[in-house]
Amino acid sequence: xxxxxxxxxxxxxxxxxxxxxxHEERFLKNIGWGTDxxxxxxxxxxxxxxxxxxxxxxxxxxxx
Amino acid sequence: MHDGTDFVASSALRPLPAPSRPSPCxxxxxxxxxxxxxxxxxxxxxxxxxxxQPGMADPHQLFDDTSSAQxxxxxxxxxxxxxGYPAASTTPPxxxxxxxxxxxxxxxxxxxxxxxxxxxxxxxxxxxxxxxxKYYFAVDTMYVGRKLGLLFFPYLHQDWEVQYQQDTPVAPxxxxxxxxxxxxxxxxxxxxxxxxxxxxxxxRFSPDLLGLQASSALAWLTLEVLAIxxxxxxxTVNTDLTTIDLxxxxxxxxxxxxxxxxxxxxxGKIGYYxxxxxxxxxxxxxxxxxxxxxxxxDAAAEGVPVRGARNQLRMYLTMAVAAAQPLLMYWxxxxxxx
Numbered sequence: 001x002x003x004x005x006x007x008x009x010x011x012x013x014x015x016x017x018x019x020x021x022x023h024e025e026r027f028l029k030n031i032g033w034g035t036d037x038x039x040x041x042x043x044x045x046x047x048x049x050x051x052x053x054x055x056x057x058x059x060x061x062x063x064x
Numbered sequence: 065m066h067d068g069t070d071f072v073a074s075s076a077l078r079p080l081p082a083p084s085r086p087s088p089c090x091x092x093x094x095x096x097x098x099x100x101x102x103x104x105x106x107x108x109x110x111x112x113x114x115x116x117q118p119g120m121a122d123p124h125q126l127f128d129d130t131s132s133a134q135x136x137x138x139x140x141x142x143x144x145x146x147x148g149y150p151a152a153s154t155t156p157p158x159x160x161x162x163x164x165x166x167x168x169x170x171x172x173x174x175x176x177x178x179x180x181x182x183x184x185x186x187x188x189x190x191x192x193x194x195x196x197x198k199y200y201f202a203v204d205t206m207y208v209g210r211k212l213g214l215l216f217f218p219y220l221h222q223d224w225e226v227q228y229q230q231d232t233p234v235a236p237x238x239x240x241x242x243x244x245x246x247x248x249x250x251x252x253x254x255x256x257x258x259x260x261x262x263x264x265x266x267x268r269f270s271p272d273l274l275g276l277q278a279s280s281a282l283a284w285l286t287l288e289v290l291a292i293x294x295x296x297x298x299x300t301v302n303t304d305l306t307t308i309d310l311x312x313x314x315x316x317x318x319x320x321x322x323x324x325x326x327x328x329x330x331x332g333k334i335g336y337y338x339x340x341x342x343x344x345x346x347x348x349x350x351x352x353x354x355x356x357x358x359x360x361x362d363a364a365a366e367g368v369p370v371r372g373a374r375n376q377l378r379m380y381l382t383m384a385v386a387a388a389q390p391l392l393m394y395w396x397x398x399x400x401x402x
Contacts, residue, residue: 004279008286048377051298 019056020063028056193308200245200308202235210240211247215319216343218350224357241354245308248315255281255318255396258325262400265329281318284392288314292385296359299377303358313354317347317389321397328401336401344390351386 028034033049035057046054188194214221226241227234236244259277263269289310296303320343328336360378 003283004276005283005286006279008283012290046300048298051300055297 016059016063019059022056022060024060028053196306196308197245199233199235200243200312202237203244203246204237207237207240207244208247211236211244212319214240215247215316215350216323216346218346218353221353224353226357243309243312245312245315248312248318251318251322252281252315254322255325258322259400262325262329266402281396284396285311285314288388288392291388295381295384299381301359301378301381303361305358313351314389316350317343317393320344320347321393324393325397325400328397333401336397340393340397344393347389347393348386351389352382355382355385 022028024034033053033056035053224241227239233239233242236242236246256274256278260269260274263273289307292310292314293307296305320340323343324336324340327339359382360375
């Protein structure tokens with residue numbers, strides 16, 4: 001099957017890199033996923049989209 | 065290991081009177097048991113104390129001839145602490161212990177070893193939560209037996225709640241619903257062995273295939289746990305499911321996989337599909353009933369049907385996690401049964 005731990009590590013690295021190269025101004029704002037566009041009120045339910053945007057922003061901050 | 069030149073050079077630095085050296089083959093035979101005991105600063109502290117005492121007496125008992133003095137002297141030169149052992153190595157072992165230099169060497173070595181052990185103990189908890197892991201291995205035979213029965217036949221079990229004792233979950237030994245890591249670990253190892261057996265009966269076995277199977281199964285397990293963690297984060301579930309809990313739940317499917325492959329070896333493809341189908345349905349029901357209480361804690365505890373967008377999403381998540389188990393069970397075993 002050749003799905004080894006090493007290939008998993010490679011895939012994870014490529015995914016993290018893919019998230020890290022999403023540009024804030026040129027791309028995320030144009031599709032409405034910028035970090036200043038999504039944070040609504042402090043309701044109880046963040047929702048999947050805002051969680052995803054938070055995740056992307058965290059990954060980009062850590063990888064900076 | 066120790067050649068003659070090393071021997072002579074180190075002996076030149078010492079004030080030892082060095083009479084005729086025994087032949088290299090004789091010292092080679094004798095030095096391994098001695099150097100192990102006399103390398104005081106290199107052995108770990110828990111071995112050091114019992115080893116030093118018999119170490120001093122043994123050459124005296126083992127070797128009655130004069131070459132024992134040179135062997136002990138040779139062994140003393142191998143200590144890496146670099147402190148000289150002057151004429152003491154040619155005197156009887158009691159005087160060896162009374163020598164202040166050797167006392168200092170012993171004390172220094174023991175303090176080094178204690179420091180090293182302390183450092184390891186302090187830092188190991190940062191990477192591997194050892195105390196938390198101990199909880200998951202607190203099992204006994206009855207728990208294992210009943211849990212295995214539950215994994216194969218979960219349909220009659222009524223109460224799936226984990227009992228708590230002052231905010232901490234009860235050890236698996238006392239509560240059958242608590243997750244443990246013993247069964248998943250043993251089942252994983254048994255799965256690899258059974259995979260080797262299955263490959264062997266089909267003349268496809270080679271030793272590196274075992275490592276490949278293990279690595280592949282571990283990779284799928286890691287991927288599954290990461291996917292569950294990611295989806296739990298996205299759906300913002302307030303749950304007390306830890307990562308180790310998820311590893312435990314994902315490891316329970318190996319029990320069914322072993323059953324399926326063994327039946328496939330004994331009874332062919334029909335037996336494999338029957339047992340695998342049964343185990344798939346059992347694991348599906350098991351996971352749904354267990355995860356429902358963890359993920360949908362507030363809604364499902366009283367048994368009310370799930371309503372509302374948030375609860376619906378959580379229900380989908382539970383179903384997806386439970387449905388991934390039979391899929392992975394089939395994917396990881398179908399190539400083993402021909």
